[in-house]
Structures are given as structure tokens and as C-alpha cells.
Amino acid sequence: MSDAQRLTDLLRRDRLLVAPGVYDGLSAAVASRAGVEAAYLSGAAVSAGEGLPDIGLTTVTEIARAVSVVRRQLDVPVIADADTGFGDETHTFRTVRTYEDAGAAAVQLEDQVFPKRCGHLDDKALISADEFVLKIGAALAARRRGALIVARTDAIAVEGFDAAITRAKRYAAAGADVIFVEAPQTLEQVAAIPTAIDVPVIFNVVPGGKSPEVSREQLQEFGYAGAILPGATVGAAFDAMTRAMTDIAAGSLSSGPITSPRALFAAVGLDAWAARRTPKESARA
Structure with a gap:
């Protein structure tokens, strides 16, 4: 079964799929x-x-290189953030091809202008829905391995909630496999999104962002197929590094809570790699 089909099955079951954020080999491990x-x-x-x-x-x-690095450690479907497709519909076509080759099971595109801004920052701007539909078409045409196309709209912050739902419906009708409405501002908006859309919908969990806190149970009750947690590892790493550097600057010689170098290397496959290496004595014999 392909990763795209595995992801489809996970999104269409009765239980919420939770996909934590990763960004390099260690976080993926x-x-x-x-x-x-x-x-x-x-x-x-x-x-x-x-x-x-x-x-x-x-x-x-x-x-795309980060996708390939992550896939070396993870044998599960990876949803890969592709921002705006990095340009127009021709760039979007190339992006989907490149991401699929790197191992992405799904490619997420958004309707902001290029260059984009984080969905939980202010001063975003959108392209027209017509232009984004062209990008969705290019993404669908680019697929060779069946990667899911996730269409994200940032319209709530720019045009309002009703306009965001209108865009989301249009993107689903254009062939997007999954819809992602970024940064709903109230719990009522969070609850209303899945019921308005005919394809699986995912929610972006961003502590300290523009959306209200919501539980796993609430998201499942509202009808979401999945939740992404982009900052799950990078946020934890940032907090831990900040504490470590602050302690060192204050006079500590601690380098963090890792118990030993071996514990760190074991997390990224030390034993498996060592098992592949022929002992020098055996090789000489």
C-alpha cells in the first residue's frame, strides 16, 4: 500500500489522526x-x-531535502508543507513532483501571495480563488505517485469566515483531497468548518496562535479528520536549547538532559548501523 493510500485510510477512519511536526532527522527519529x-x-x-x-x-x-531526510527515519505518511507552491502554477507543478520524489504522502498548498507569511502572523495577503484553483489543477496534474493535495485557505484573517468557507468549498470542488482552513478565531468557527466541507478537513494546533485552545475530543466531535502540530518538536527544541544556553551563560557546564552520547546516537539508529559493519578482525580472516 502506498503512503498516500495509508494516509487516506487514516483520514477517513472514525478516529482523529494526529500528525506532530518534524523538521530534521533527529526530530523524525x-x-x-x-x-x-x-x-x-x-x-x-x-x-x-x-x-x-x-x-x-x-x-x-x-x-524537499528536509522531506527526504525525515523519510529516512520515518516509515509513516508525511504531510509536507509547500507554502504557496513557491510561485505560480508552473512552480506548483514542479513542487509537487519534487515533493513526491522526496517521499511526501501529501503536499499542502495555500492561497497566500508569494512570498507568504506564517498563518498566525498579521498582514497576510491572498491570491484570487481563480488563481489558486489553477494551482490545484497543476498540483493534480503533476502527481505520479498519488500524493494527496491539501488545500489551505488563509482567508479568515483577510476576507472573513464566510469567504474562507466559500473558498474552501471551491477548492474541494476543484479536486483538493483535504481542506485546511487556517486560524479560525472562535470555538464556534472551529466547530463549523468540517460540517461545511465534503472532503476530510484538518486543524492546525498552534499554542499561542490566533485559534482558541481545543481538545482532541472536541476536534473529533466536530468532525475533523486530522490535526497537525507543526511546533511539536521545534518548539520543544527551542525551549530546551534556550534553557541550556541560559544555564551555560550563567556558569553551568551542563549540556542538557541527554544521559550519554550513546543514548543520542541510539535514537538515530546506532545499533542498526553498527550491525551492518563487518568487524575488522573477521574481514581480515
Whole structure:
């Protein structure tokens, strides 16, 4: 079964799919050891890992490389953030091809102008729904491995909730496999989105963002197929690194809670790699 089909099955079951965010080999290895069912490759997290804010500065090749690195550690479907497709419909076509080749099970596109801004920042701008429908068509035509196309609209912050629902319905009618309405501002809006859309809908969990807090049970009750947690690993890493650097600057020689170098390397496959290496003594014999 392909990763895209596995992801489809996970999104169409009765239980909410939770896809934590990953952005590099270590975060993916930690997610794999935790037994996640799917993962979300966060463009914001990849940008932060490159030392950049999430304002459209990373490129298709940088994020596609992150997809391939993550897939080396994770044998589960990966939903990959593709921002705006990195340009017009021709760029979108290339992006979907590139992401599929890197191992993405789903490609997420959004209707902001290029360059985009994080969905939970202010001052966003949108392209027309007509233009985004062209991008969806290009994405569908580009597929060779059946990757799901996730269509995200950021219209709530720009045009209002009703306009966002109108856009979402149109994107679903254009062939998007999954819909993502970014940053609903009230619990009533969160609840209303899935009932208005005929294809699976996912919710973006962003602590400290523009959406209200919501539980897993509430999302399932509202009818969401999945929830993504883009900051799950990069946020934890940022907090831990901040504490470690603050302690070191204050005079500590602690390098964090890792118990030993071996524990760290074991998380990224030390034993499996060591088992593949022929001992030198045996090779000489």
C-alpha cells in the first residue's frame, strides 16, 4: 500500500489522526520511536532550523531535502508543507513532483501571495480563488505517485469566515483531497468548518496562535479528520536549547538532559548501523 493510500485510510477512519511536526532527522527519529501514525513536515520549523523566519524565504529544494531526510527515519505518511507552491502554477507543478520524489504522502498548498507569511502572523495577503484553483489543477496534474493535495485557505484573517468557507468549498470542488482552513478565531468557527466541507478537513494546533485552545475530543466531535502540530518538536527544541544556553551563560557546564552520547546516537539508529559493519578482525580472516 502506498503512503498516500495509508494516509487516506487514516483520514477517513472514525478516529482523529494526529500528525506532530518534524523538521530534521533527529526530530523524525524521536517521532518514530514514539510510534506516531503520521507526521507533518513544517515549513515554519524548517525555516527556523535554517535560522530564518517563516515569511517565504526557504526554497522548494531546501524543504524537499528536509522531506527526504525525515523519510529516512520515518516509515509513516508525511504531510509536507509547500507554502504557496513557491510561485505560480508552473512552480506548483514542479513542487509537487519534487515533493513526491522526496517521499511526501501529501503536499499542502495555500492561497497566500508569494512570498507568504506564517498563518498566525498579521498582514497576510491572498491570491484570487481563480488563481489558486489553477494551482490545484497543476498540483493534480503533476502527481505520479498519488500524493494527496491539501488545500489551505488563509482567508479568515483577510476576507472573513464566510469567504474562507466559500473558498474552501471551491477548492474541494476543484479536486483538493483535504481542506485546511487556517486560524479560525472562535470555538464556534472551529466547530463549523468540517460540517461545511465534503472532503476530510484538518486543524492546525498552534499554542499561542490566533485559534482558541481545543481538545482532541472536541476536534473529533466536530468532525475533523486530522490535526497537525507543526511546533511539536521545534518548539520543544527551542525551549530546551534556550534553557541550556541560559544555564551555560550563567556558569553551568551542563549540556542538557541527554544521559550519554550513546543514548543520542541510539535514537538515530546506532545499533542498526553498527550491525551492518563487518568487524575488522573477521574481514581480515
